[in-house]
Every structure is written in C-alpha cells, then in structure tokens.
Amino acid sequence: MDIALKKHILIIAQYFYPEQFRINDICKEWVQKGYKVTVITGIPNYPQGKYYNGYGLFKKTKDTYEGVDIIRIPLIPRGSSSIMLALNYLSFVISGYFWSLFSKIKADYVFVYEVSPMTQALPGVWYAKKRNIPCYLYVTDLWPENVEIVAGIKNKKIINLIGAMVDYIYKRCDRIFTSSHSFIESIESRGVNSDKLEYWPQYAEDYYKPIDRINVNVPEIPQDDIFNIIFAGNVGYAQGLDILPKAAKILKDMSIKVRFNIVGEGRYKNSLIETTRNYEVSEYFNFISKQPPERISDFMAVSDATLISLSKSKVFSITLPAKTQSCLACGIPVIVAADGEIQKVIAESQAGVCGDAGDAIGLAENIKKMVGMSIDERQNMSLNAVNYYNNNFDKTSLLNKMDTWFGR
Known part of the structure; x- marks a missing residue:
C-alpha cells in the first residue's frame, strides 16, 4: 500500500464515464487502493453518436468521478x-x-484502455516517451483486423498503414495485456515478443450478480408464459443481430413463442426494428431504451436466458466480449451465436448452448432446446455460470495481479 500511495496512474481512454465501459470501475478500484488516477478522455458520445446532454467542446472539460480526475x-x-x-x-x-x-x-x-480505436493509444505512447515512464496497453479489440468490421475500410493500403501504426504502438509499450487468450498469438505474429504479453481478462462490476426475480420489479419485460431472452448492450453492426428476425421467423413457423428483449441503443437499432416488420415477427421483439448498468442484473433476473452474439469475422472469433463476464456473474443461462473463444468459455462452463455466428437456423434450434429444458436444467446452468465466473474472472484476484506491475 505504501508503494501504491506514491503512484500516479495516467489512463488514456477515449471512452469514460458517463459512457459505460469497464475502465470506469477499474479506475474507481485503483483510487480505493490508494493510487492517484487521472483519465484523459474525449467528450461522451457513445453509442448515440452525438454529445451527451450537458457536454460539449467547452463544457465540463475537467471533471471528477469516484475520486478520479478527468480531463x-x-x-x-x-x-x-x-x-x-x-x-x-x-x-x-x-x-x-x-x-x-x-x-x-x-x-x-x-495505462491505455484500448477498445476500438487503437489510435487512442498514440497520445499515451507519446506522453510516456516524453516523461520516460512505463506505458502499459490493455488490448480488448484487435487492430488492424477490427477496422474492416467497425469502420468498413477495405482498402489494403489504408489497412497496411494502420498495421504500421499498430506495430509502432506495440513496440513502444512496455507491457501488453490482452482480454482474450487468442489475442496473444495474433499479436505475437506481428513480431511482438511473448515475454511482453500477458492475459488479463475482464471482470464484471459488483452490481452484476444473481438476483431472485421475486425481489425485483422490471415493468419493461412482461412476466407471462412467454420465454424471455435478453440482449443488453450496444445494438451495432458488429453484434450480428441481423440473424434475430430470421431466427424468429423459424421459431414462429414452429409455433414456438419467445420474446427477444433488446435493451440498448446503437447504429443498427432502427434497421433491426424495420427488419422485424419486414419478416412479420414484430411480436417476437421488445425494444427497450438504454438502461443504467446497475439495472441490468434486474433485467436478467426476470429473463429466462441471455443472448451473446457477434458478426461472422475472424477477429470476432478470437474476441471474448465483455458482456460474457457480466452474464456469467448474473448466473443466467447463455445462448451464444458467435464463433471461437466465447464458445469455448460457455462450453467449458456448461452455462449455456452455443451456435455459430450468422447461423439463424442453429440459433433457432438452440432456443428451441433451451425452451424445452426443465427448470432444474436451466438452474444448473445458472449455478455453473456463477461458479465459472468466480473461478476465472474474480475482480480482487485480477486487480491484485495488476498491482505487481504498478509496484515495480
């Protein structure tokens, strides 16, 4: 603790409170451990794409959050x-x-908290070089691969230029932490020494926890005889939600009634709503506006299963989405429509059923299987989810592990 009290951690994070990213909780925990924490961030605008009310180019340029100084x-x-x-x-x-x-x-x-874009690491690299201090990079989105998916850039010259920037950043960071096991091999393939890399998975905030449904009130999700599936988070193109209307149509043809409760906002939301109308499955969907993260555990408590989905992509197949930990911590059965690492985690935890990204037929079959399970079978999945979370993503253990790097 004496060492921590003397340490000042500068966080570079393009997204920060009131935008909802896990770095908010990490910074709060570091303050409680005795570190001085300053965050360099942007003007909040994610995911709506416009500045939050009360913020602007000359508004609230300096702020505080839970003891964290924000610039x-x-x-x-x-x-x-x-x-x-x-x-x-x-x-x-x-x-x-x-x-x-x-x-x-x-x-x-x-400490650079890298969710896309990787470009945000550059100010941190430059500052660390100027001050001659260690620069740590936490990679949760893999670049340049992610650029083709998120920004839709296909030009090889541009991709190669971005790749050169990524190599520049990797070379100048003293330590690179990854949120996914699979990222390590990909980063090594760019010439980064394995001794420089370390797996440091994300954890879920404390408010993600199992809650008995009788103790919560969530009027947004009807409690009837319909099987409730919740998807909470960014409703973007990367989430691969275009398969939902197709899966709903298949389920409708099989006379299996479910309700997809889509909680959140994003660039794909309006298109998704329109597609549900075109497929004539609007009754299978319940669109709910973005909620405070503290409420999501309540939403999961009154749901029968949660959905984690991603688009078909090589880079997404080696990504472990942050909501994985949130869902496991809440102890809710998981339905996966994504490839790669997320399937390994859910299969190993025995906390749900898995299908491939973009496979609407497979998703419909997995939902049919989940609906047909007994309450005891789904309860076992819930218990498995919590146990797996506690054994693999415990917050205290992960933060203590990071302390060893800040103490050196």
Whole structure:
C-alpha cells in the first residue's frame, strides 16, 4: 500500500464515464487502493453518436468521478457514418498529440484502455516517451483486423498503414495485456515478443450478480408464459443481430413463442426494428431504451436466458466480449451465436448452448432446446455460470495481479 500511495496512474481512454465501459470501475478500484488516477478522455458520445446532454467542446472539460480526475480533450462525435467515425478517431489523436506536448501532469505509469480505436493509444505512447515512464496497453479489440468490421475500410493500403501504426504502438509499450487468450498469438505474429504479453481478462462490476426475480420489479419485460431472452448492450453492426428476425421467423413457423428483449441503443437499432416488420415477427421483439448498468442484473433476473452474439469475422472469433463476464456473474443461462473463444468459455462452463455466428437456423434450434429444458436444467446452468465466473474472472484476484506491475 505504501508503494501504491506514491503512484500516479495516467489512463488514456477515449471512452469514460458517463459512457459505460469497464475502465470506469477499474479506475474507481485503483483510487480505493490508494493510487492517484487521472483519465484523459474525449467528450461522451457513445453509442448515440452525438454529445451527451450537458457536454460539449467547452463544457465540463475537467471533471471528477469516484475520486478520479478527468480531463476531456476535444473530439468530433462519431455520428452514424464511417466517415464520421474516422473523424472521431482522428480528432482524439490530434487533440491528444497537443495535450501530450503541453501537459504538466507528472504520472508514474501510463495505462491505455484500448477498445476500438487503437489510435487512442498514440497520445499515451507519446506522453510516456516524453516523461520516460512505463506505458502499459490493455488490448480488448484487435487492430488492424477490427477496422474492416467497425469502420468498413477495405482498402489494403489504408489497412497496411494502420498495421504500421499498430506495430509502432506495440513496440513502444512496455507491457501488453490482452482480454482474450487468442489475442496473444495474433499479436505475437506481428513480431511482438511473448515475454511482453500477458492475459488479463475482464471482470464484471459488483452490481452484476444473481438476483431472485421475486425481489425485483422490471415493468419493461412482461412476466407471462412467454420465454424471455435478453440482449443488453450496444445494438451495432458488429453484434450480428441481423440473424434475430430470421431466427424468429423459424421459431414462429414452429409455433414456438419467445420474446427477444433488446435493451440498448446503437447504429443498427432502427434497421433491426424495420427488419422485424419486414419478416412479420414484430411480436417476437421488445425494444427497450438504454438502461443504467446497475439495472441490468434486474433485467436478467426476470429473463429466462441471455443472448451473446457477434458478426461472422475472424477477429470476432478470437474476441471474448465483455458482456460474457457480466452474464456469467448474473448466473443466467447463455445462448451464444458467435464463433471461437466465447464458445469455448460457455462450453467449458456448461452455462449455456452455443451456435455459430450468422447461423439463424442453429440459433433457432438452440432456443428451441433451451425452451424445452426443465427448470432444474436451466438452474444448473445458472449455478455453473456463477461458479465459472468466480473461478476465472474474480475482480480482487485480477486487480491484485495488476498491482505487481504498478509496484515495480
């Protein structure tokens, strides 16, 4: 603790509170451990694509959250197009460059929390070099592979240029942590020494926990004889939700009634609503606006199963989405429509059923199987989920492990 009290951690995170990312809780925990924590972030605009109410280029540029000092640098909101998204990424880098030149902050470590874009790491790398301090990178989205999916960029010259930037960042970071086992091999293939890499999975915030449904009130989800499936999070193109209307149509033809409760916002939401109408399965869907994360455990408590889905992609197949830990911690049976690492985790935990990304028929069959299970069978899945979470993603153990790096 004496060592921690002397340490100042500078966090580079393009997204931070009030945007809902796990880095919020990590920073709060580090403050409670005795570290001084400063976050360099942008103006909150995710996932809506426009600035949150009360925020702007000259509003609340300095703020605090749970003892964390926040400095917001200018950036262009992500909007709803690939061009706006690229400008969003670029503007954070440009603002970060000038911030790194003139900042008077004296930190002991830089910690970059990398969900897309990887470009946000550049200000952290530049600042660490200027101050001659260690720079740690936490990779939760793999670049340049992710660019083709998220930003829709296919031009090989641009992809190669982004790859060169990624190599530049990897080379200048003292330690690279990954949220997925599979990321390590991919990063090694870019010439990064394995001694520099370490698996550090994400954990779920404390409010993700099993709750008895009789103790909560969630009027947004009807409690009737219909099997409730919840999807909570970003309703984007990367989530592969286009298979849901197709699966609903198959289930409707089999006279199996379920309800997909879609909780959240995102760039694909309006298209998804329109597709459900085109497939004439609107009655299978219940669209709910974005909720405070603290309420999601209640939503899961009144649901029969949760859905984790991703689009068909090589990079997504080696990604372990953050909601995996949230769902396991809540002790809810999981239905997977995604490839690779997430299937391994759910199969190993025996906490649900798995199908491939983009496979609407397989998803419908898995839902049929889940609906047909006894209450005891689903309860066993719930218990398995919580046990697996506690054994593999315990917050205290993971944060203590990171302390060893900040203490050196």
